[in-house]
């Protein structure tokens with residue numbers, strides 16, 4: 038799960054939050070009368086577009102890339118992403134139009150999560166730092182030191198069972214990404230180890246590896262690996278690229 042830095046609250050939410058929230062409070066706090074509001078202002082482009090941008094078009098829970106905007110003549114991409122309410126509308130109506138409560142999500146995670154609570158929040162850095170990553174399996178786990186902390190085990194268990202965080206397909210995709218990066222880094226390290234003995238014919242191969250590494254880590258993919266490992270790869274990439282260009 039990648040930590041997501043949130044942008045500032047969109048102006049329209051600052052302006053309308055109070056007005057738009059009131060019918061939800063009236064519905065849930067007054068014996069379900071009046072009727073549940075049918076409006077979904079969170080789907081407006083001036084709310085959804087900055088949200089999608091904050092999440093780099095990836096589902097906040099499982100990391101899969103979800104098509105973002107309606108594309109003309111491409112109905113396939115419509116409606117595969119959802120605006121999820123981290124704290125569900127039915128239980129926390131006061132948060133319905135709270136910017137920090139909105140999470141860009143794939144339909145599968147949003148549906149599975151439904152109105153369950155609690156979950157680890159991808160916008161909470163502490164929550165993300167509590168997770169470890171088993172690169173061989175492409176799986177996330179809750180680090181041992183947090184297992185006894187009140188509520189955290191339940192939160193992680195919900196993410197594990199009620200979102201697609203550790204689903205077979207997503208884990209497989211993560212494994213592929215991690216191993217393709219590893220293979221390329223190992224090749225580059227082997228070339229570098231040869232130093233002056235590196236045959237000239239290998240230089241284009243090494244440059245090709247570097248280019249492929251660069252392309253992989255440039256993807257705004259939340260599937261990749263934990264944020265800190267991703268940052269390490271970026272640092273390592275720069276160091277390796279510099280060495281090569283200085284040769």
Ligand SMILES: [Zn+2]
Pocket residue numbers: 096097098099100101142143144145146147200201
């Ligand atoms: Zn998802």
